[in-house]
Every structure is written in structure tokens, then in C-alpha cells.
Amino acid sequence: MMIVNRFPAAGVLLASVVTLNFSMPGPAYGQSAQAPASDPTNAGKAVFSRANCAGCHKWHGNGGGGYGGDALSLRKTELTRDQIIEAVGCGRPGTGMPFFMRGAYDEVKCHGMNRQDAGAQMPPEGGTFLRPKDIEAVADYVIAHIKGAGEPTYAECVAFFSNTSRVCDVYKTQAQKPGDATVSTGKGQ
Amino acid sequence: MERFSGHTKMLTRACRLAVAVAAASVVGALPVSAADQVNQERLLNVDKEPGNWLHHHQNYSAHRFSTLKEINRDNVKNLKVAWTMHLGGIEGGGIWSHGGLEGTPIAENGFLYVTDGWGSVYKIDAHGGRGVLVWKMDPKTDRDWAGAVACCGVDNRGVALWGDLVISHTLDGRLIATNKETGQVAWQRTVADPDKGEVITGAPLIVKNMAITGVAGAEYGIRGWLAATDLTTQKEVWRTHTIPGKGEPGSETWKDSNNAAAAGGGSTWVTGTYDPATDTIIWGIGNPGPDWDNAYRPGDNLYTDSSLALDATTGKIKWHYQHTPNDPYDYDSVAENVLVDVPGPSGPRKLALEADRNGFAYAIDRTNGKFVWGLPFVKKVTWTKGLDPESGKPIEYDPNKAVQTYIASVTPSRTNMETDICPGNMGGKNWPPTAYNPDLKLWYIPVIESCNRIKVEVMTPDKLKPREFWTGGGPSQPFRITGSVTAIDVTTGKIATKMETPFPNLGGMLATPDLVFTGQPSGEVHALDAKSLQKLWEFNTGGGVNAPPMTFTVDGKQYIAILVGLGGAWDKWFIDSTPELKKIQPGSMLYVFAL
Structure with a gap:
């Protein structure tokens, strides 16, 4: 809370810090994920990782219950692009969904409220702040790759994490599992 | 020249290694006798080497009591930082933005062995009043794989020693044996499977050439187990599931038609204890x-929420004592059972003490699993009026009911979908260990004085998916949570003293003849008077204390050591109950104190 109050005064400085952050390695996780270079939503996927959206919504966006309460499913969401942008920027008052826009509820009103109006409904502050372009990018990524998708697949998982971790193995279908030794031997030869 | 000398050095090292390997195989064939070889004799008689700390819980009985008294109530005010060491392992992975430190250092002959959250093992030379890193073994844990199904943080609670090996676990399910001298991995074995939601956070318990491994994952639909690995053959000796299979005794306590038992939880992520008298x-x-959806799994749900006694040689279950049948609160009984002998009406009483998440402290006769006494150790319990004095079961427990409701107005259920419980689901006490002073017969509990709010989600079999939460709801934190150290007089089964603290106790306890050491997640390490619990010394580490203190000697001098780095479940799931802790930064540091 203390930190947030300092923001208006230090806006310029922070902006440069934030810019600097973008060129630094973010969380190790997801950084190696390489979608095809032509995918215009790659930037959004990087934001999804950097802002730790996966911390609650999971890499696949399905969210779910558990210790963290109930992060909504982005696969089943009916929010529009604009609504997603608002939810990311302003958070969702009264829930655990944080706000990621610098100055939200201070310099910029959210849902018509400042911090005082929001009171106990004030959403938590995200672990990183995102610039408007980043927020648009992550919304585009959610729309293109997550919203409306069915059950998570192996291909989707590998596209997110690359294949350096065993995190995706559980999504392999029977045909993709290492039991098919003949297939891999054949390839090797 | 540079290259040449490097080459020579490499060759020399290779030769040395070959000699070391040859020597090791010779030693391996001989009876273990060297002073730095850990064997069963030494593990059974740790009181003969008070300067070392050989067990995770200090001794097989989990007393976490040291007889060292160079640091005592008269001089503890002069305790100062002797040295510190920055460790690693705070990287994120899976659903976690960072790791933390929950381990207990092991000390042997002036060397410390500690772990970070991702399971790297550090050997530190503590001779000469400073710490020097001898080696670090990084197991290269698959962070995304394991971190995505670690319910409650990137945690590793430490190592054990056996022969010339350091035995450790990794979050991604491995048991690793590292050569104590070289830091090279001697062998490793996969014990748990993160594909099934299984991860390992606890330290191994070594009994008779076996490493006993417990598993975490009751929030991810696992069927819990304990597994014993032979440290010579590297093969599994036994694996006992904590939830009986179909037709086995106890399977009748899973009365549903969902096959709930197959994903029934019953994890074992806190290191247990061993009674050599009865093996x-x-x-x-x-x-x-x-x-939180106990109607999904009608019946008492054995052996969840129980203290379980197993034959060490075979893994066969000897007895159980269940604390919260058909638990609708997430009140684990995963805590360590502290083995104590106290005078009783007809000779010495052999007890197993457990401070349960449900807010009650229990003494069980460890020869037969019968209830002896129990009492609330937290200030506020709302889910039951108390324990039946004969059976120790919650008074409202009805063995004829398939779904227990206890005090129904506060109990989460399909007809009470949002409700507040005290203690909160993180418990009156979580994994941070207790300590027991056998001279004073006082048992010190690190307490979370808590309530929280539970929202129930009705579960159906189709919601059970590999590597996804299987919780039937979730907690939120609308109430401030504080803590205490609560001392129980084991001879009477009554609270002797309570020292309240502004924050929950997330680190655990160390007892010495006239002192108790503990810490706070806001950063302070405390020394308290063993009887009055009056604070005698405090040092602010500037990090969050999330691990228990221990003590050892080197060069004849006593030190207190503690890992500092707030991680675990608290700062992701429970932080709203302690808003001041939001400013505590992730960290990874070993503090060592001396006079």
C-alpha cells in the first residue's frame, strides 16, 4: 500500500524502470516458450507469463478452485476484448483479481471509483504493472488462444512452455506417449 | 600454461576421484566405523554427540531439544550474528512466483547441510567462526512440472545423513543420495510422480538403512503413501498407502459410489518419528x-487426519488414531508425533503428542493408539464444543452418520456453502515443528491463532482431472490472523503458558535446557524463557522467518542457526490475513548466531 501511494510523485521514474524491466529476463517460467514467429499474439503470451496470470488462471486459462479461491475460466469466459482489457487494468473489485494498470484507482478511476470509493472492495495490486499496449496484447492472446478453447491439449501446452519441462506430458494422448517405441526408433534410424 | 595446468588439475582431480571411489567401495565393504559415517547406532544415540544435529527433528522422538547450554537465559541477551550466508532457490516455477526456505539445517562435526526450496543441497564448513560453502548440489528440479502441482509453495525441509551420503528429496519426486565429501550425486530414484499431482517437500527419515519418504498432493487428488527405499540396493522395500485399497481394513470408511478413495488425499509431507523399542x-x-465437500466422500475416510503407526521393517499398519473423521475443514493431521515418556498412575506412560490443524493437542498411548488426553491449544475453536473425554473424538461426532456436520451452523457443507471456521483451514498449527523439553516436561507449540472463510464447491467425478486442484471449494481471509507460542505441561495435559505474537508462527521451535527459540514471519528471531516464555532476546533478520531454529557446536562453541526466506503457502494464499507481511521480500539466507 505504501508503495502505491508514492506512485503519482514518481511516475516518470517508474515509467523508465518499467521500460527497463521489459528488456530484462522475466520470471524463468514461460520465457523459453516459442510460438511460431509469425504469431502476432506472442507478445501477449509473454505478458501472460510475466504478469503471472498463470499463478491463478493456470497456463491453460481454466483457473479453478483450490487454495487461491476461484479464478475464473478464461476458456469459458464470455468477456469481450474490451472487457478483458478492463478486468486486467482495473482488476475485479471484491475478488482476488489484481489490477495491473499503473495509477489505477489513483490517477485513473476504475469502474468509476478511486481508491477511497472502492474501500474494502479494492482489488489487490498486481505483482507487475503493465502498459496499455501490454494489456491489449494479453487480451489479444486470451482471445486468440484461450477464450472458447475446449480441454487443454499437448500441442497447446508445448506451445506455452516449449518442451523442456515434463509439465505437458500429462496431456499427451495415447498415441503421443513413449510406449510407441517403434515410432521413435523408426525416426532415429 | 593456463590450459596445461588446467589440464593437469583435471587429471589430478580425476585420479583423486578414482582413488576416492576405490576407497569408498573398500569402506563400503567394511563395517562402518569412521566418525563421520552416519549409522543406525549414531542415529539412535544422538544424546552422545550433543554438538551435532543429526535428525531433521533432532532425535527419533522429534524433541527438537538440545542439551547445549553455553547459550542460556543469563547470557542470551548477548547473542549476536556470527555469520550469514546467502543461498539461492528463490526462483519461481509452476504457479509460484518465488521459492522460500522451510528447512532445518543438519549439523555434523562442524559442517552444516541445508536445502533451498527447489532442493539444492548446500554443505557449509562452519569451522573458525565463519561459514564457507564447500559444495552445492543442484538437482535441476523440473520447476514448471512440480511447481504447478505444489499446493503450498516451493518448499524443501531438509536432508538426512547416512553413511557417507547426504539424502534429500526434490519437489519433482526424487530421492537423491549425494556423496558427502564431493557433492557429486551418487544415485537418485524417482519415488513420487508429479503427473499424478504428487510432490515431495519433507525431509527423509532414515531408519535402519532405509529412507522413508512422504508425499504431498491431497489438494490434487492423490492417494497418499509412505515409501521406504533401501539405501544400499536403492530399491523400494515397502510402500504403504494411507488410504486402504478395496477390501482392506478401513476401506469400509469410504462409503460413496464415486470411488472417492482412489483420489482421497491422505498426504504425508511432514517427517515422522520412530520408536526403536517397538520398531x-x-x-x-x-x-x-x-x-471441503465431505458429502462427496461419506464415511470416516481412514486414514486421513490420523496418526498412523507402521511396522518399520514391513510398513504394515499397527494402529491409527483419527482426529477429525470425514473432515470438512482441511484439518490435516500431518504434524509430527512427538514421542515422550512421562510418569503415569501405573508406571511410565509412553505417549505420542500431536498438535493438530483442528486446534486440539492430543496425547495418544503409542503402544496401542488409545486416546489419553486432548485440549484446545488455540484461543478460538468454533467447529466443535470439545473432545469426548473417553474417546477424544469431537463431541458431535456420530459414528452412525455418513457425513459429519459437527457444529452444523459453522461447518462447510452442501447446505452451508459459505462459512467461517476457527481455526482457519491452515490450522491452529501447520507443519512448523513443536519442541519438547524433557526436563521441564513442557511441549512448545508454534500456533496460528486463526479463523478464515470457506466457500464450498459441490464436486462431481467429472471434475477430477490430473494435475488440477481437487478441493471442493476454497478459503479466503477476511480476518486478521495472529499467533502464539503455547506451552503444554505434558504431565497434566494443560496449558502452562501462552506467549502471544502479532503474526502467526510459521517457523517452529527449538528447546534448550532453559530457553526456547522461535521466529516470526515479520523477521524477528526470538529467545524465550523456557518456563515463563518471557522474551529475553530478539534479532530482526529483515526477512520472513518460515523455518525452525536449531543449534550445534563447532570448535567447542555453541551456535544457533536458522534459515530465513518467506515462502510456503502463506504469502500466496493467506497473506490477506496479515497485510503487513505483504512488504516482506522473498529471500534466501542462513543466519548463524553466537555469543
Whole structure:
């Protein structure tokens, strides 16, 4: 809370810090994920990782219950692009969904409220702040790759994490599992 | 020249290694006798080497009591930082933005062995009043794989020693044996499977050439187990599931038609204890799953929420004592069982003490699993009026009911979908260990004085998916949570003293003849008077204390050591109950104190 109050005064400085952050390695996780270079939503996927959206919504966006309460499913969401942008920027008052826009509820009103109006409904502050372009990018990524998708697949998982971790193995279908030794031997030869 | 000398050095090192390997195989064939070889004799007689700390819980009985008294109530005010060491392992992975430190250092002959959250093992030379890193073994844990199904943080609670090996676990399910001298991995074995939601956070318990491994994952639909690995053959000796298979005794306590038992939880992620007199391992068993929808799994759900006694040689279950049948609260009984002998009306009483997440402290006769006494150790309990004085079961427990409601107005259920419980689901006490002073017969509990709010989600079999939460709801934190150190007089089964603290106790306890050491997640390490619990010394580490203190000697001098780095479940799931802790930064640091 203390930190947030300092923001208006230090806006310029922070902006440069934030810019600097973008060129630094973010969380190790997801950084190696390489979608095809032509995918215009790659930037959004990087934001999804950097802002730790996966911390609650999971890499696949399905969210779910558990210790963290109930992060909504982005696969089943009916929010529009604009609504997603608002939810990311302003958070969702009264829930655990944080706000990621610098100055939200201070310099910029959210849902018509400042911090005082929001009171106990004030959403938590995200672990990183995102610039408007980043927020648009992550919304585009959610729309293109997550919203409306069915059950998570192996291909989707590998596209997110690359294949350096065993995190995706559980999504392999029977045909993709290492039991098919003949297939891999054949390839090797 | 540079290159040449480097080459020579490499060759020399290779030769040395070859000699070391040859020597090791010769030693391996001989009876273990060297002073720095850990064997069963030494593990059974740790009181003969008070300057070392050889067990995770200090001794097989989990006393976490040291007889060292160079640091005592008269001089503890002069305790100062002797040295510190920055460790690693705070990187994120899976659903976690960072790791933390929950381990207990092991000390042997002036060397410390500690772990970070991702399971790297550090050997530190503590001679000469400073710490020097001898080696670090990085197991290269698959962070995304394991971190995505670690319910409660990137945690590793430490190592054990055996022969010339350091035995450790990794979050991604491995048991690793590292050569104590070289830091090279001697062998490793996969014990748990993160594809099934299984991860390992606890330290191994070594009994008779076996490493006993417990598992975490009751929030991810696992069927819990304990596994014993032979440290010579590297093969599994036994694996005992904590939830009986179809037709086995106890399977009748899963009365549903959903096959709930197959994903029924019952994890074992806190290191247990061992009673050599009866060759019995006693281990705490975690909650049933789904955590908060107990109508999904009617019946008592054995052996969840129980203290379980197993034959150490075979893994066969000897007895159990269940604390919260058909648990609707997530009240694990995963805590360590502290083995104590106290005078009783007809000779010495052999007890197993357990401070349960449900807010009650229990003494069980460890020869037969019968209830002796129990009492609330937290200030506020709302889910039951108390324990039946004969059976120790919650008074409202009705063995004829398939779904327990206890005090129904506060109990999460399908007809009470949002409700507040005290203690909160993180418990009156979580994994941070207690300590026991056998001279004073006082048992010190690190307490979370808590309530929280539970929202129930009705579960159906189609919601059970690999590597996804299987909790039947979730907690939120609308109430401030504080803490205490609560001392129980084991001879009477009554609270002797309570020292309240502004924050929950997330680190655990160390007892010495006239002192108790502990810490706070806001950064302070405390020394308290063993009887009055009056604070005698305090040092602010500037990090969050999330691990228990221990003590050892080197060069004849006593030190207190503690790992500092707030991680675990608290700062992701429970932080709203302690808003001041939001400013505590992730960290990874070993503090060592001396006079």
C-alpha cells in the first residue's frame, strides 16, 4: 500500500524502470516458450507469463478452485476484448483479481471509483504493472488462444512452455506417449 | 600454461576421484566405523554427540531439544550474528512466483547441510567462526512440472545423513543420495510422480538403512503413501498407502459410489518419528480430498487426519488414531508425533503428542493408539464444543452418520456453502515443528491463532482431472490472523503458558535446557524463557522467518542457526490475513548466531 501511494510523485521514474524491466529476463517460467514467429499474439503470451496470470488462471486459462479461491475460466469466459482489457487494468473489485494498470484507482478511476470509493472492495495490486499496449496484447492472446478453447491439449501446452519441462506430458494422448517405441526408433534410424 | 595446468588439475582431480571411489567401495565393504559415517547406532544415540544435529527433528522422538547450554537465559541477551550466508532457490516455477526456505539445517562435526526450496543441497564448513560453502548440489528440479502441482509453495525441509551420503528429496519426486565429501550425486530414484499431482517437500527419515519418504498432493487428488527405499540396493522395500485399497481394513470408511478413495488425499509431507523399542514409525496423515465437500466422500475416510503407526521393517499398519473423521475443514493431521515418556498412575506412560490443524493437542498411548488426553491449544475453536473425554473424538461426532456436520451452523457443507471456521483451514498449527523439553516436561507449540472463510464447491467425478486442484471449494481471509507460542505441561495435559505474537508462527521451535527459540514471519528471531516464555532476546533478520531454529557446536562453541526466506503457502494464499507481511521480500539466507 505504501508503495502505491508514492506512485503519482514518481511516475516518470517508474515509467523508465518499467521500460527497463521489459528488456530484462522475466520470471524463468514461460520465457523459453516459442510460438511460431509469425504469431502476432506472442507478445501477449509473454505478458501472460510475466504478469503471472498463470499463478491463478493456470497456463491453460481454466483457473479453478483450490487454495487461491476461484479464478475464473478464461476458456469459458464470455468477456469481450474490451472487457478483458478492463478486468486486467482495473482488476475485479471484491475478488482476488489484481489490477495491473499503473495509477489505477489513483490517477485513473476504475469502474468509476478511486481508491477511497472502492474501500474494502479494492482489488489487490498486481505483482507487475503493465502498459496499455501490454494489456491489449494479453487480451489479444486470451482471445486468440484461450477464450472458447475446449480441454487443454499437448500441442497447446508445448506451445506455452516449449518442451523442456515434463509439465505437458500429462496431456499427451495415447498415441503421443513413449510406449510407441517403434515410432521413435523408426525416426532415429 | 593456463590450459596445461588446467589440464593437469583435471587429471589430478580425476585420479583423486578414482582413488576416492576405490576407497569408498573398500569402506563400503567394511563395517562402518569412521566418525563421520552416519549409522543406525549414531542415529539412535544422538544424546552422545550433543554438538551435532543429526535428525531433521533432532532425535527419533522429534524433541527438537538440545542439551547445549553455553547459550542460556543469563547470557542470551548477548547473542549476536556470527555469520550469514546467502543461498539461492528463490526462483519461481509452476504457479509460484518465488521459492522460500522451510528447512532445518543438519549439523555434523562442524559442517552444516541445508536445502533451498527447489532442493539444492548446500554443505557449509562452519569451522573458525565463519561459514564457507564447500559444495552445492543442484538437482535441476523440473520447476514448471512440480511447481504447478505444489499446493503450498516451493518448499524443501531438509536432508538426512547416512553413511557417507547426504539424502534429500526434490519437489519433482526424487530421492537423491549425494556423496558427502564431493557433492557429486551418487544415485537418485524417482519415488513420487508429479503427473499424478504428487510432490515431495519433507525431509527423509532414515531408519535402519532405509529412507522413508512422504508425499504431498491431497489438494490434487492423490492417494497418499509412505515409501521406504533401501539405501544400499536403492530399491523400494515397502510402500504403504494411507488410504486402504478395496477390501482392506478401513476401506469400509469410504462409503460413496464415486470411488472417492482412489483420489482421497491422505498426504504425508511432514517427517515422522520412530520408536526403536517397538520398531514403529509414527507418521501424521493429511486431509481427505476434496477438502471441503465431505458429502462427496461419506464415511470416516481412514486414514486421513490420523496418526498412523507402521511396522518399520514391513510398513504394515499397527494402529491409527483419527482426529477429525470425514473432515470438512482441511484439518490435516500431518504434524509430527512427538514421542515422550512421562510418569503415569501405573508406571511410565509412553505417549505420542500431536498438535493438530483442528486446534486440539492430543496425547495418544503409542503402544496401542488409545486416546489419553486432548485440549484446545488455540484461543478460538468454533467447529466443535470439545473432545469426548473417553474417546477424544469431537463431541458431535456420530459414528452412525455418513457425513459429519459437527457444529452444523459453522461447518462447510452442501447446505452451508459459505462459512467461517476457527481455526482457519491452515490450522491452529501447520507443519512448523513443536519442541519438547524433557526436563521441564513442557511441549512448545508454534500456533496460528486463526479463523478464515470457506466457500464450498459441490464436486462431481467429472471434475477430477490430473494435475488440477481437487478441493471442493476454497478459503479466503477476511480476518486478521495472529499467533502464539503455547506451552503444554505434558504431565497434566494443560496449558502452562501462552506467549502471544502479532503474526502467526510459521517457523517452529527449538528447546534448550532453559530457553526456547522461535521466529516470526515479520523477521524477528526470538529467545524465550523456557518456563515463563518471557522474551529475553530478539534479532530482526529483515526477512520472513518460515523455518525452525536449531543449534550445534563447532570448535567447542555453541551456535544457533536458522534459515530465513518467506515462502510456503502463506504469502500466496493467506497473506490477506496479515497485510503487513505483504512488504516482506522473498529471500534466501542462513543466519548463524553466537555469543
